[in-house]
Amino acid sequence: MQQVRVDRGADPVISPDALLKEVELLASEGARFTTMICLDLDPEFEIIYLFQKPTLDVVRLRVRMAKDEELPSISSILLGAVLMENEIREFFGVKIINLAIDFKCRMLLSEKSLQMPLLKVRPKPKLTGGGE
Amino acid sequence: MSGELLVSLLVLLPVAVAVCCLALRNAAAQKVLLLPAMVLLMVAAAALALRVLPEGPFALTPAAVWDNIVAVLDYVILAYFLYIGVTSRNGLVLGLAVVLAVLLPVVQFGVLGGHVAVSPVFHIDALAIVMCLVISVVGSLIVLYATDYMPAHEAHLKLERTRQPQFFFWFVLFLGVMNGLVFANSLLWLFFFWEVTTLCCYHLIRHNLTDEARENALRALWMNLVGSVAMVAGIGLAYNNAGTISIQELVTGGSALVLLPLALFCLTGFTKAAQAPFQSWLLGAMVAPTPVSALLHSSTMVKAGVYLVLRLAPGYADTSLSLLVAIFGAFVFMVTSLLAIGQNISKRVLAYSTIANLGLIVCCAGINTDLAIAAGIALIIFHAVSKGMLFMAVGVAEQQIGSRDIEDLDGLAARRPVLTIAAVIGMLSMLFLPFGVAFAKWAAIEAAGAQAGWFIAVVTFLAVGSAATLVFWSKWLGRMLSGPVVETKEPKPFLAYGTILLLVSGAVGLSIFVTPLITVLIQPALSGMGYDQAFDVAGWHLRTTFGFFPPWALFLAVAAAVLLPALAARGYRKELDPVYLCGVNVDGPELWFTGIAGEPVQATTGGAYWTQLFGEARLTPLSNWSALVLLVALLAGVILR
Amino acid sequence: MGFLKRARVKSPWILHYCTGGCNGCDIEILACLTPLYDVERFGMLNIGNPKHADVLMITGPVNWKNREVLQRLYAQTPDPKVVIAVGACAATGGVFHNCVNTLGGVDKVIPVDVYVRGCAARPEAIIDGVVLALQKLEEKRSGGVAHAAGAR
Amino acid sequence: MPLMSGNLIKNLFSGPATRPYPIVKREPFPRARARLAYDPDKCTYCGICANICPAAAISVEEDRENLHISRVYNSFACISCARCAELCPQGSLRMEVSPHGAADAKTVAYSASKET
């Protein structure tokens, strides 16, 4: 039976600056990007990166960052991450920089939609709301 | 007017006018000179036609001193070629000129023994009249067009010192020389005129004096010199084998011994007609101002090549040479039509189309039946009118739009309606049936189909080529027809537009009156060459031994089919709907759609060229080698018999 | 003009468009074309081009990005035309009623003539819907009441 | 190349597989879920169904002025999940196997008469 419950303590937690180095290391071992999960743990974001080793196991990596911190994109190392990074930027407003393909926060949402829908606590300057 | 006078007028008037042009630096003055002169030229041609057609061939032999003058001039020109070869450091030109310089005296003094009296020197039959009319009418109109075109051209180039005098000198000279060429019966005279056309052509291509222009002019020169060498050799052989250098005698003599010289003359014709593998000089010629292209492609230069092949056709009728010429022509027709599909430069497409049509004429000469020769002659006429006009239209478009790329002609109808309609009619006249070119194509296919054996290859080439023609014209034609309406006033320079429209009406009119054209011009030309009547003209339709062509009925039907809807569509006044763009159009007149990141993206609709199949990179080597093999086979076949 | 009128209900050409549903209804619409249901019996064709269509079959709750697309497709469909909203989410938003990026139903964007129930709507239900839509189509005339696109 | 031919021959000779739906209606599967049947007599208006419905297709409304409670079912919104039927304590809700298979004429209604 696969492990469903995630043991938090087992994951390395790093800062955004250390991310690229870690990912490069992983990539050099042949790992590939699986997905990333962003959590709005106000006042921080926690982003869980999942990588898959050629042995098919999943490796986790957690990044903790302040909401206005910049997160480097890993799409230059692993192109497969580009869509998910765009999505997280669009849904949470995480400042991801150097995206390989930049959808300018218009990947899934239109300018009339509710912006950054998954934020738990909305920032002060009210963003253009959607809906009727 | 006496025939002599007319003939000398037709040859010498252009020469005189050309010299005058050299002295006139003023564009208006040139116009004042050229307009009446050209009208006079046309009138003279018509008058000669009126004389020759009812009365039969007209022979003329100038005083013997002229023979000497011509001989001297031959060497002057040859020296000039040598000079060009030396100064340009072009090995090919130099080498060929040297060969010529050796060969010419050998032939002239060694074989011909100094002087051979040919009687007559000029033999003006109906075929020559056809050519003369084409040269004098279409050529003159192009000259008039050039008087409008060139000032604008020079204004665009911002020249300090006008080069128009030189331009018009060579330009007008060309007409006279061409007339002389088609009248000539003596091979030596023919050779002289031939060399002068080469010279004119060289200078006209070079006119803009850019590096590319110089280079392309040299290419044209050496390729034409190949033809000259072949011609001189042919003259020598002809005299050696048959004892005559009169074309008429050679052709009607029916001796198998003349086949090799005839083959050499055909080769000469091919070089001048830019048949593969010599097509690159004509393609390169498009660096010249557009009137030059119009002139070279329609009424002069290349037409001289096919004229020669056609003129000699009776001489090689029913020989394997004829078959090989037919196969060669058909092959060139097919391959250049296919090549044209891959081109996006309008003038290049036109150039390939010219080569293709010349190939078709060559093929007709090779098929060598009444119908085929008739088709060939008809093609010369129709092609000259339509192609000259198309070049002129493209030239105007290039000046006004600033591009010769077919892509940029997209939607021209909205910007330049008159020009577009002219061009569209011109293209249709190159392409579809009731019009003359297609009529000739029809006749050619029937004529080729009626021959058995190896002519299957000819028919196949013709069929594929004619389908390819359809493709490259159509995709160009269709693009021009609609576009966002732009409020621009179409500048309409009088002479340029006037000549274009005249030629358009000529193309249509001649096609409508193809039956009288055949009875009045083509059938006499046929009988002049010793062929039977190709068509059984019954009232208003044409019947061949196996086919049937009702020109007027077709014209009525097609005119109704094309014009009525066009008129009706003009009346459609409702607002136009946006095109289908998968539901993401951005509203507006142009083609925009919502693309990545929600931003508007302009939809572009570039043309298709299928370059991986029809591109020059792929097809040209293939075609050149095959054509070369065919040429070698052609010569070898004749030598080995 | 009895024939023309009859022809109209005998030859409904369909434009199927998914505005953000789950696919379920879309594949059922496709299933209608296949041997077991074969709506071509009624002359129906899935034509895929608004300019050729008579019947718009719309599935999904319409999300914000698709709104304009839907309006444009509707505008590009020549009259007379009918719109069928297929499935719960096309009718009301269905299970996506509380999703932030949806508008909750096709009739929020373009006028709808017929609703088809179900999540996913069964082929039989879709056929019923088409039959009803054709009745509506018969009532409309060419160039008749032109609906303003995006009524709401 | 003509690997499909076998199928075509079979299809040509075995007749069409088409179910002539509106004319002949297939017997529905006993488990088929079409619409919700409601028995107002048993209902206590407890509101569980309304709370639990994932598509918000049911609401139990209380009209205080008229002292009237009604249960409103929007069959167009219903996703036929049968969760309400499962959870209704009174058993007043039941998924209906529609008599003619998956759909009947009631499945469709005009916008104007969009029932609630």
Place this chain on the structure above:
Amino acid sequence: MTLTWPIIIAVAAVLLAPLVGGLLRGLDRKLTARMQGRLGPPLTQPFYDFGKLVGKSRSVSSRASIAWVWSYFLLTLTAFALFFLGQDLLVVFFILAFAGGALAFGALSARSPYARFGANRELLQMLSYEPILLLAAVAIYFQTGGFTVYSVFEANQPLLPFLPLVFVAVLVALGIKMRKSPFDIAASEHAHQELVRGVYTEYSGPHLALIELTHWYELVLLMAFLALFWVQPLWVGVLIAFAAYFLELWIDNIAARLRWSWMLGASWGVGIGFIVANLVLLSVLL
């Protein structure tokens, strides 16, 4: 020949062709459906489609397009009439090519990417089938000594035994003209194609109806051409044409749509190759 009879025949053909063509298309859809195990639409479905389209409102994105679509129709009609007047086959095919060109011009002038793609592919299709048709006419000349339809009737032997390979080649052309797999690259009979019906994309309502009508004429014309391969007695030819039609449908249902390059290769290889082979064989054997 007197012109009375041909004119009567031609007028009758022009009047009857929509009926025949429509029914043929109906048969096509019915048979296709049955091959796919479906019931299929009624035989008269094409007429319903036609009537429906006539009654629809128009959507026009370019004036030139609507002019050309009418030209397409009228030119096809001209070719059709010429054929039934017993005229020169080459003339008929040339006019038919003009008609095809008109269709392409109409699509090209719409400035719509899809229509233009369609038009370009339509031209490629013409590049594929034109030579076949022209060569087929030449082949018929080989056998009959004339290029006219009339001469086929005058020659008193059936063509098919002598020109079997030519017949096969014409089948290729027919497949392309009918827009059937594997050659339905420009505008497919069925809509799920990457070009959204290509050349027809921008037409709607009555114009689409007109195109449909033209197709019927084209279809009847090509069937008549196939029937020419056996005109003594004519009913054999008609039967052969129907058999060819069925074969075409069969092939449509056992093949995927192929790409243009393949189409070009196949039609030139099979089409032209077969005709040339046939003619060579003929001249060697006879």
Place this chain on the structure above:
Amino acid sequence: MARVTFPFGPQHPVLPEAIQLQLTCEDERVVEVLPVIGYMHRGIEKAAEANLYPNNIFLCERICGICSFIHALCYCELIEGMMRVEVPPRAKYLRVVWSELSRIHSHMLWLGLLADSFGFESLFMQCWRAREIILDTLEMTTGQRVIQSSCVIGGVRRDIDLDMEPGVRRQMAAFQKELKSIYPVFAKDYTVKLRTVGKGVLPRDQAWSLGTVGPTLRGSGWADDARTLGYAVYDDLGFEPVVEIGCDSYARMMVRLREVVQSVELVIKALDQMPEGDLTVTVKSFPEGEGLIRVEQPRGELVEYARGNGTAYLERLKVRTPTFSNIPALLVMLPGCELADVPVITMSIDPCIACTER
């Protein structure tokens, strides 16, 4: 060279769903592809935070109507795992049966659409006709054709009881017969091969590094299948992933084709081995903490993450669907292909936009 830039979608006859590919072509050769997505995005992850956690099953099922059962299964297994609920064995077997039936229905649907995308209409019809057998089986056993609503947290809601089982077996046999007539057409037909072999080549290492999953990855020679992780009862069924090494559209097609065969066998095997017992266990508590699960969808590996806080509402539900991972591969495969191959190559990853955009 003349370029053509135009939208391919969102409304396009070869695309059953709304996605736009912004294509740039030279002649007919595609030189640039940009995916424009968002036409199907509903905001399910957000809605999942507002719903009672058991209701999310029905929401998750409607992420996609094709792979809906496995979506429900995934969500249920995830929550069960977080709450340490042990599901009765019979329920596990039933889950496998329905999962595999869903897979067959999804693959058959796809095979049909693929056939349609290269203009093989009769084959499309044949596939969808065979697929109806599976849909009938699903309707017979669960009451709905495409969205079954049969999985709940703690087990399944419906049973395949003794009187139903023979019916299911009969249907499977009928399906196997149909499949036999379709299989060779796909595998061997000349025109099919012409349109698929060598089209959309995705080399082995690129398939891996771009993050592709499912048949797209397995068609490039990787034996990566989440079913080997053994959720539900895949351990007991002796499951082996299907792998092809062709790396092209044909290989991907063959993977799916062979998976259909395999799935039918799995269904029958599951029916054979199915133990008696309860269908559900009652679940009382609320999910807490974090959970992560990977299951195999027809299109590949589905990764779901949930975070609960001990209330009836989840704090976060993250669904990473297989197509989401497969789309980057399209950007590599499409440039350089012919326009006519765009539908085939696009279909070859079996894109499901509803899943991708949630």
